[in-house]
Amino acid sequence: MSEPFAAPAARSLGPVILLGVPGAGKGTQAQRIVAHYGIPQISTGDIFRAAADTPQGRELAQYMERGELVPDRLVCAILAPRLQQPDCRQGFILDGFPRTVPQADWLLTFLAEHRMSGARGPIVVYLTVGYNDLYRRLAGRRTCPKCGRIYNDFSQPPQRPGLCDLDGAELVQRRDDDPAVIRERLISYEERTLPLIEHLRRRSCFHQIYGADPVARVTENVFWALESCRDGAA
Numbered sequence: 604m605s606e607p608f609a610a611p612a613a614r615s616l617g618p619v620i621l622l623g624v625p626g627a628g629k630g631t632q633a634q635r636i637v638a639h640y641g642i643p644q645i646s647t648g649d650i651f652r653a654a655a656d657t658p659q660g661r662e663l664a665q666y667m668e669r670g671e672l673v674p675d676r677l678v679c680a681i682l683a684p685r686l687q688q689p690d691c692r693q694g695f696i697l698d699g700f701p702r703t704v705p706q707a708d709w710l711l712t713f714l715a716e717h718r719m720s721g722a723r724g725p726i727v728v729y730l731t732v733g734y735n736d737l738y739r740r741l742a743g744r745r746t747c748p749k750c751g752r753i754y755n756d757f758s759q760p761p762q763r764p765g766l767c768d769l770d771g772a773e774l775v776q777r778r779d780d781d782p783a784v785i786r787e788r789l790i791s792y793e794e795r796t797l798p799l800i801e802h803l804r805r806r807s808c809f810h811q812i813y814g815a816d817p818v819a820r821v822t823e824n825v826f827w828a829l830e831s832c833r834d835g836a837a
């Protein structure tokens with residue numbers, strides 16, 4: 604990727620919330636923020652998938668396989684200890700959380716209580732993509748099970764079909780990227796997550812960015828938004 608900003612971050616960034624419909628490119632942009640700013644990406648979906656072999660993971664999977672949202676109290680209880688790990692002190696990127704207004708309120712209270720966000724509240728980056736692009740993006744998404752790199756059969760294919768460029772592992776499709784489940788996920792997004800956008804717009808340093816531009820352009824815009832929200836920025 605071309606680096607839009609030459610110098611790596613020296614100051615802490617604080618919490619960054621990536622919002623957008625499934626397939627808007629949150630995961631890809633999160634990986635780029637991690638590489639540039641050195642703060643961890645915290646994806647509730649990834650945490651839940653990593654717990655797959657535990658009793659709690661099996662409870663979570665029941666919701667996920669249907670494309671439904673996991674109940675708020677369960678999500679927040681799983682997330683709270685992760686946000687208190689030492690690697691979150693300089694900031695972190697939330698990818699896939701919050702997804703409902705109660706989750707957002709829980710988070711804002713948590714951040715205030717733990718003095719984790721700056722004067723303007725957390726940084727929110729809202730990636731928008733037209734619905735026509737989304738289905739293709741989700742249905743074409745492939746992930747490396749070994750290193751987590753994300754590809755897309757249509758827009759970002761690997762050099763050798765089906766194999767990760769970095770480690771040669773066979774790429775996999777997420778179970779919930781199946782067409783029937785995609786439909787449910789988009790419905791639950793409209794019902795539960797869209798109201799959240801307006802809620803957070805008024806309570807954060809909020810930037811809306813068009814996510815269907817070329818990936819490097821989107822990243823450039825995201826980094827610009829992050830820099831303009833840092834404490835002390837004009």
Ligand code: AMP
Pocket residue numbers: 625646647648649651666667668670671672673674678698699700701702706779788
């Ligand atoms: P993701 O990887 O973010 O697309 O999440 C995959 C699935 O995990 C979602 O379809 C939900 O079932 C569940 N999930 C992830 N994050 C949340 C959240 N913040 N609230 C409720 N359910 C979630």
